[in-house]
Amino acid sequence: MTDTEIADPWAVTSLEIFERLEETIAGEADHAVATVVDVDGSAYRRPGAKMLLGDDGSTFGGITAGCLEGPLQTIARDVIADQSPSVVTFDLTDDEDGWGLGLGCEGIVDVLVEPADDAWRDPVDAYAEGDPVALVTVVDGTESIPPGSRAVVDGDGTATESDSRPAIPDQILEQVRDDARERAADGRWTQRTVSIGEEELTLFVDGIEPADRLLIFGGQPDVRPVTRLARDVGFEVTVATARGGQAEESAFPRADRVVSTHPTELGELVDERTYVVVMSHNFLDDGLALESLLESDVPFIGLMGPRERFERLRDDLADEGISLSAADRKRIASPVGLDLGGGEPIEIALSIVSEALAVSNGREGGRLRDRKGPIHARQPTQSD
Amino acid sequence: MTDTEIADPWAVTSLEIFERLEETIAGEADHAVATVVDVDGSAYRRPGAKMLLGDDGSTFGGITAGCLEGPLQTIARDVIADQSPSVVTFDLTDDEDGWGLGLGCEGIVDVLVEPADDAWRDPVDAYAEGDPVALVTVVDGTESIPPGSRAVVDGDGTATESDSRPAIPDQILEQVRDDARERAADGRWTQRTVSIGEEELTLFVDGIEPADRLLIFGGQPDVRPVTRLARDVGFEVTVATARGGQAEESAFPRADRVVSTHPTELGELVDERTYVVVMSHNFLDDGLALESLLESDVPFIGLMGPRERFERLRDDLADEGISLSAADRKRIASPVGLDLGGGEPIEIALSIVSEALAVSNGREGGRLRDRKGPIHARQPTQSD
Numbered sequence: 001m002t003d004t005e006i007a008d009p010w011a012v013t014s015l016e017i018f019e020r021l022e023e024t025i026a027g028e029a030d031h032a033v034a035t036v037v038d039v040d041g042s043a044y045r046r047p048g049a050k051m052l053l054g055d056d057g058s059t060f061g062g063i064t065a066g067c068l069e070g071p072l073q074t075i076a077r078d079v080i081a082d083q084s085p086s087v088v089t090f091d092l093t094d095d096e097d098g099w100g101l102g103l104g105c106e107g108i109v110d111v112l113v114e115p116a117d118d119a120w121r122d123p124v125d126a127y128a129e130g131d132p133v134a135l136v137t138v139v140d141g142t143e144s145i146p147p148g149s150r151a152v153v154d155g156d157g158t159a160t161e162s163d164s165r166p167a168i169p170d171q172i173l174e175q176v177r178d179d180a181r182e183r184a185a186d187g188r189w190t191q192r193t194v195s196i197g198e199e200e201l202t203l204f205v206d207g208i209e210p211a212d213r214l215l216i217f218g219g220q221p222d223v224r225p226v227t228r229l230a231r232d233v234g235f236e237v238t239v240a241t242a243r244g245g246q247a248e249e250s251a252f253p254r255a256d257r258v259v260s261t262h263p264t265e266l267g268e269l270v271d272e273r274t275y276v277v278v279m280s281h282n283f284l285d286d287g288l289a290l291e292s293l294l295e296s297d298v299p300f301i302g303l304m305g306p307r308e309r310f311e312r313l314r315d316d317l318a319d320e321g322i323s324l325s326a327a328d329r330k331r332i333a334s335p336v337g338l339d340l341g342g343g344e345p346i347e348i349a350l351s352i353v354s355e356a357l358a359v360s361n362g363r364e365g366g367r368l369r370d371r372k373g374p375i376h377a378r379q380p381t382q383s384d
Numbered sequence: 385m386t387d388t389e390i391a392d393p394w395a396v397t398s399l400e401i402f403e404r405l406e407e408t409i410a411g412e413a414d415h416a417v418a419t420v421v422d423v424d425g426s427a428y429r430r431p432g433a434k435m436l437l438g439d440d441g442s443t444f445g446g447i448t449a450g451c452l453e454g455p456l457q458t459i460a461r462d463v464i465a466d467q468s469p470s471v472v473t474f475d476l477t478d479d480e481d482g483w484g485l486g487l488g489c490e491g492i493v494d495v496l497v498e499p500a501d502d503a504w505r506d507p508v509d510a511y512a513e514g515d516p517v518a519l520v521t522v523v524d525g526t527e528s529i530p531p532g533s534r535a536v537v538d539g540d541g542t543a544t545e546s547d548s549r550p551a552i553p554d555q556i557l558e559q560v561r562d563d564a565r566e567r568a569a570d571g572r573w574t575q576r577t578v579s580i581g582e583e584e585l586t587l588f589v590d591g592i593e594p595a596d597r598l599l600i601f602g603g604q605p606d607v608r609p610v611t612r613l614a615r616d617v618g619f620e621v622t623v624a625t626a627r628g629g630q631a632e633e634s635a636f637p638r639a640d641r642v643v644s645t646h647p648t649e650l651g652e653l654v655d656e657r658t659y660v661v662v663m664s665h666n667f668l669d670d671g672l673a674l675e676s677l678l679e680s681d682v683p684f685i686g687l688m689g690p691r692e693r694f695e696r697l698r699d700d701l702a703d704e705g706i707s708l709s710a711a712d713r714k715r716i717a718s719p720v721g722l723d724l725g726g727g728e729p730i731e732i733a734l735s736i737v738s739e740a741l742a743v744s745n746g747r748e749g750g751r752l753r754d755r756k757g758p759i760h761a762r763q764p765t766q767s768d
Contacts, residue, residue, distance in 0.1 A: 341745025
């Protein structure tokens with residue numbers, strides 16, 4: 001947790017939503033979680049987008065560009081009072097006159113509004129631990145299996161229930177277990193309709209990916225804007241300095257943690273969800289850091305500095321008998337950053353953070369207008 | 385001027401440097417301006433990069449990644465005490481043992497350190513007015529034309545002097561007037577050595593481009609993160625809403641100004657340095673805004689929303705007999721943004737601001753590692 005104020009409670013990241021949710025479920029039962037579960041037509045946020053609403057009218061996050069937050073506050077109050085989940089459909093197709101009120105909120109949006117109750121404890125803990133899960137939630141139910149019935153499925157397919165919600169019967173859960181395991185792995189969503197006797201149930205399978213991590217190796221002032229922007233856009237940020245004296249939390253107020261390490265041990269701080277930027281400005285340290293990272297399974301190693309500097313690093317590695325595999329060349333970004341052309345520290349930071357974000361989403365950072373194919377990730381094809 | 389604190393005084397933008405400089409020259413003569421005027425080898429910032437230093441040891445901005453700020457403070461104190469400019473060469477090629485102190489500050493850097501005196505008034509005023517100028521400064525001089533001798537040349541080639549600095553004789557200035565006019569236009573730099581009698585003088589021609597402007601048409605909460613990031617990376621930001629009731633400064637604390645306008649009059653708020661993002665979420669308003677902007681000379685019109693929405697806007701324009709020229713298609717970005725793949729409001733904002741920054745620098749986004757050719761802009765070829 002960083003020690004700075006939230007600049008804009010509407011534009012918070014998933015990381016901040018889950019941090020706040022953790023605080024919320026530890027307190028009074030006075031908040032609701034709203035999740036987009038289906039979208040037909042144009043909408044600002046995709047399924048899985050979440051916000052928190054308090055019974056005092058407060059909001060944290062936003063799931064539309066200002067269209068539904070008002071009516072959602074009313075619904076949230078009822079959900080909190082009853083501690084009972086609800087699914088609401090907003091039809092915004094009557095664009096200029098309906099809910100949209102000229103705000104251009106187009107499309108039909110289904111929103112699950114549920115209490116921030118104990119059913120959230122496992123997902124919140126998993127998020128904090130860095131473990132992906134999928135929430136399986138009934139969004140169109142029966143009398144005995146009402147909306148909000150919930151199971152949490154982990155990456156192995158193991159399901160857990162909560163006392164605070166009706167359970168989903170095994171025979172139902174079995175039909176979506178594979179979906180749930182896959183959604184835990186890819187963080188995406190699936191809407192599934194399954195049969196139980198003569199009735200039908202609709203389930204929303206919501207992959208919850210923990211926040212990606214950004215590890216910055218370096219301790220100079222130019223690390224600060226990278227730290228700040230990365231935290232702003234939802235990375236959990238660690239600054240690792242090779243100089244004990246510089247590893248001060250206060251120097252990097254937006255970092256989640258600041259550690260002092262030896263570059264040869266950098267690989268011990270990372271995992272397969274850690275994006276790394278090497279920017280110590282020290283050639284020897286950067287080389288040792290690169291060597292250590294190559295032995296890890298990080299998906300991204302960004303190297304600050306000109307191409308020629310990387311070529312020297314690579315030659316030094318070759319002298320030690322270490323050659324880069326095709327996979328290594330793919331994960332190394334040198335020079336680090338998107339091609340934005342700016343030379344100011346904040347512009348360089350923007351370029352670096354934009355690249356890490358693009359790579360974390362499997363994108364290449366060119367202009368959207370030139371992109372072939374859809375802009376948003378689509379619901380994965382249903383497997384049967 | 386925005387009403388928020390500077391998050392990191394080291395990582396400020398040119399806009400913030402000039403705003404601070406404006407305050408500084410109105411006060412006590414207790415600050416110096418340091419400008420990189422030459423770089424040989426690898427260095428963090430390019431020529432033209434600036435920072436402010438106070439005689440109390442304070443710094444604002446940074447021209448190296450922490451290598452030279454210490455020695456620069458000492459030099460700045462002398463410059464402020466004497467109110468006399470100085471040019472200092474830092475040789476960092478002895479990387480691990482010299483000034484670099486293991487910080488990997490490589491290369492040779494020449495820095496002009498000059499008092500924040502009245503000679504800055506014209507450039508600061510021009511910056512605030514949005515008028516580009518070039519500073520012509522002697523960096524290697526003679527007894528009668530010492531370092532810091534200065535002329536300010538505007539886009540027409542007209543030079544003005546200041547009482548607080550020795551003038552550059554006409555016969556010298558004439559030799560760099562074309563350079564100065566070009567640098568005022570492109571914001572880049574030129575180093576020129578010219579002869580006067582049997583002596584030689586070296587001049588640094590420093591193009592000062594005013595901050596680019598970002599105009600956001602819209603008033604919904606999703607405008608806020610765009611405003612914030614755009615201001616963070618150095619755009620002067622205007623929010624224009626089509627709804628009078630929403631045009632509240634307080635809703636967009638990071639905007640330089642918030643205006644209420646009719647979309648048909650949007651073109652009156654812009655100039656050739658204004659990047660525009662159309663995101664009112666109202667189809668009719670966005671269409672009117674686009675129509676108005678097409679009659680202006682803005683270099684960038686980003687349209688929020690899917691491709692199909694733009695196609696409808698374009699068809700509506702065609703029905704009115706308005707067709708898009710090749711230049712219009714080039715300046716319209718639809719969907720707006722770089723391809724970063726994120727769907728959260730702050731990620732969308734990052735995508736938009738990154739694209740506007742890239743376009744303002746003549747870049748296309750994409751990954752630097754895939755870029756052909758040099759990363760930094762080079763000194764323009766000397767014209768003789």
